[in-house]
Amino acid sequence: MSKITNRRSVLGAVLALPAAAATGSLIAATPAAAAGGVVADAWTDLVLEPGVTAQAGATPQVRLITLADTTYLQARGAITCNLAADTKIATLPAGLKPTWYVRATAPRNNSQGINSCRFEVNTAGAVSIYGGNSGNPITWVQFDSVQTIWR
Template sequence: MRSPTRRTLLTAAAALPAVALAPGVSDAEVVSAWKPITLTGTAKAFAEAPPQARVVRVAGTDFLQLRGGAHVSYTADSPLGRLPSGLRVPKLTRGLCPRNNHNGLSVCRVEADVRGVLIVLGGTSASKITWVRLDGFSSVLS
């Protein structure tokens, strides 16, 4: 059996961001386990899937991964919350996340800045974001 290449591992990490790491893959490890994201403002966590963040390392590359979601009411770019204590990003990192569908818009951009603040971008008065699902967010940190 061939061992996975770095490219294969990186592709898998980006394609399957919130699933458990495959057993037996020696080039993949959890750097920081799932920890809760502290929400700000009027954001309310999904009861069945509160927002969480972790860092995984695949073939020597660190990825910030998010999961869960929140009910929000955003008509402009707005802070969603803060990454857990001790989990910070070295540079602005971003990903696309599902949101309520309005006039064909069903994704929004979510950014994590170096202060650990998560910002949801894309809400407008004509296209209000009422919920955001963080599953699928996976961004390269290093």
């Protein structure tokens, strides 16, 4: 039993060492350096397709955020809809066009045990939702969990 305890103690000490070293350098760093050079663009509204509406107080928006030389697309807001097939729901604001498909998972109405759908942006900037069908339509989608690598 003492060997297991000793192994755990050694493992705990080894795992804690990098954290302690990193904490020391972060404490001494300036706030911008500690944040890793985070650059966040302003939130911009998505251009919604007919039949797709923003939920009250939750306008669908996107922005780019760069952290440690990696850029991410973040989304927020929610829509009300009736999607019985894979459907284009919006277009990205002008100037935001990915170089490849950008995909993430987003919460949707829970129906028949399915509570998420695919959020996808193509290279033309079209935002589509995948997963709805006539037997299990998507009636709302919430975007606050959407964060995916942009480039």
